[in-house]
C-alpha cells in the first residue's frame with residue numbers, strides 16, 4: 001500500500017501528534033508521518049517524534065512576520081514530500097497564503113464540539129455554560145479560526161465537579177481516538193473510486209452541452225449528440241487503476257507524457273493512440289490540472305461551431 005505522506009505541526013506537548021504517529025505504525029494505516037515541525041524549537045513533541053525516527057524541524061516565529069515564518073514551514077513540508085498537513089495543537093494563526101496553499105489538505109483538531117467554543121479556554125467556557133456534553137472536533141482548515149467543515153467529533157460527558165483541567169484530560173483521550181481515525185478516512189477518500197468519479201463528474205459536466213452515459217460499464221462524458229471526451233476507468237480488466245481517459249493529439253504526445261511520468265500516465269488498452277490514461281488514485285491528484293485536461297479534451301471533440309461560440313463568450 002502506498003502511504004500518504006503527512007506533516008504534523010505542533011507547538012507543545014504533541015500528544016495528538018504522538019497519537020497520529022503511533023497509529024501510523026499499524027500496518028493498515030493509510031498515512032505516514034514524514035515531518036513534525038514546530039514554531040517552538042523546545043516543543044516536547046519534537047523529542048517524541050525524533051525518538052521514533054521521524055524528521056523534525058523547529059523554527060521560532062519570534063522576530064519573523066507571519067507570512068515569512070509560514071513560508072519557511074511550507075518549504076519544510078514540501079521538501080519532506082508531504083501532501084497533507086495535520087495541525088495538532090499548533091497555536092499559531094496561519095497566513096491566508098499558507099491556508100490557501102493547503103486548501104482541502106490541512107486538518108486541525110480542536111477541543112470542543114464545533115461550532116461551539118472556538119479559540120482558547122474551551123473547557124472553562126463549556127463548564128461556565130453548564131454544558132452536559134463537551135468533546136472534540138477534527139475539521140478542515142479554512143481562513144477563519146477553528147472554522148471549516150467538520151469531519152468528525154466525539155462527545156465527552158461533563159462530570160459534576162469537573163474543572164477545566166479534569167475535563168481537558170478526558171477530552172484529550174477522546175482526541176487521541178478521533179484524530180488518527182479521521183485523518184486515515186480523509187486521506188483514503190482520494191483513492192476511493194466513488195470519490196474520484198464524483199470529482200471528474202463535476203468537472204466534466206461543467207463543460208458546455210456535456211452529458212454522462214455508461215459505456216462498457218465506465219462513466220463516460222460526451223457532448224450531447226456528439227463525441228465522447230472523457231471516461232473514468234475503474235479497475236479495467238483488473239488493472240487495479242482508477243484513471244481518467246482523455247483525448248490527446250496522438251502517439252507522440254502519448255509517448256511524451258508516459259516518458260515524463262510513467263506512474264501517472266499510461267496507454268489505455270483498446271483506446272489507441274488518441275487517448276491517454278491519467279491515474280487519479282495516486283493520492284496527490286491536482287484537480288485543477290485534471291480540470292484543464294478535461295477542458296482540452298472537450299475542445300478536441302467539440303464541433304467547431306460550439307467551440308467558437310465558447311471563445312466568443314470567453315472574450316466577452
Ligand code: GAR
Nearest residue numbers: 012013014015016017089109110111
Ligand atoms: C489539544 O487539546 C488540541 O485540541 C488543542 O491543543 C491541544 C494540544 O495538545 N488545539 C487547539 O486548541 C487548537 N485551537 P497536544 O500538544 O498534547 O496535542
